[in-house]
Amino acid sequence: MHANGFKTPRYESKERIKSFAKANEIEESKIVFLKDSIELKKTLRLFSNSPGIIIADTNWHRLNFQNKKENCAAPVENLLMYLCDIHSNTIYYNDSNLTRIKSLSYFNRSSVNEMNASYYIFFLWNVSMGKNIKKIKAWENILKEHAKCNHQIFWINCDYMADWYQVKPGKKIRYQLKRK
Numbered sequence: 001m002h003a004n005g006f007k008t009p010r011y012e013s014k015e016r017i018k019s020f021a022k023a024n025e026i027e028e029s030k031i032v033f034l035k036d037s038i039e040l041k042k043t044l045r046l047f048s049n050s051p052g053i054i055i056a057d058t059n060w061h062r063l064n065f066q067n068k069k070e071n072c073a074a075p076v077e078n079l080l081m082y083l084c085d086i087h088s089n090t091i092y093y094n095d096s097n098l099t100r101i102k103s104l105s106y107f108n109r110s111s112v113n114e115m116n117a118s119y120y121i122f123f124l125w126n127v128s129m130g131k132n133i134k135k136i137k138a139w140e141n142i143l144k145e146h147a148k149c150n151h152q153i154f155w156i157n158c159d160y161m162a163d164w165y166q167v168k169p170g171k172k173i174r175y176q177l178k179r180k
Contacts, residue, residue, distance in 0.1 A: 009128040011162035013169035020127045021155070024137065032122075032156045037164050043156060047124045051076060052136060054122045055083070063119075080142040083119060084149035119151040126159045 014033060021031060034040050047054065053076055055063040063079075063086075121143065123136045140153060162169040 006132060007128045007130045009126070009160070009173045011165060011167050011169055011171045011173060012127055012159040013162050016169055017127055017157055017159055024133050026125075026133075026137075026155055030153055030155050032154050033161075034157065037160070040158055040160070043124070043158060050124070052124045053139060054124075055079070056120045056122075058118050060120075076139060077142060080121075080139055081146045083143070083147045083151065117150045117152040119147075119149065121151060121153045123153065123155050124158055125155055126157060128159075 017031070017033075018028060021028060034043060057063065123139065125133060125136055129136075136155075143151065143153065160173060162171070
């Protein structure tokens with residue numbers, strides 16, 4: 001089943017995820033694998049008012065770049081284009097959940113670079129995004145072309161991992177809608 005470019009979600013393995021990432025030119029060293037389904041739920045909550053991107057400054061304050069009532073990605077492109085020109089009067093806010101990201105235990109150690117940048121950009125993605133991954137790749141390309149300040153990009157993978165549930169990789173995920 002495909003809906004607007006999204007694929008049927010499946011339980012994934014790191015190998016399948018890395019293959020998808022390679023096919024879409026996502027640098028493997030920037031991929032963050034979550035350690036369990038509990039971290040996945042916390043991460044999805046962290047990104048709940050976001051179009052799939054979080055930007056934090058060097059002090060781990062989250063950049064407020066859009067109206068929370070809107071889920072429009074248009075401001076994202078504009079912000080990324082001028083990220084290095086942001087002035088000190090820009091609105092940041094503390095997000096206690098964001099400080100969790102700062103912890104190295106959050107990351108797969110093999111994918112972590114030195115955590116030292118003016119800006120940290122986190123993209124949320126999964127294999128079932130299919131061709132929709134191109135939107136996030138476009139954001140990364142804007143940063144490569146325009147952001148000359150010190151920034152680091154991380155791709156946080158939010159796939160359901162087969163080993164978390166002891167199922168075979170590639171098995172379709174069956175959802176049950178809870179009715180009130």
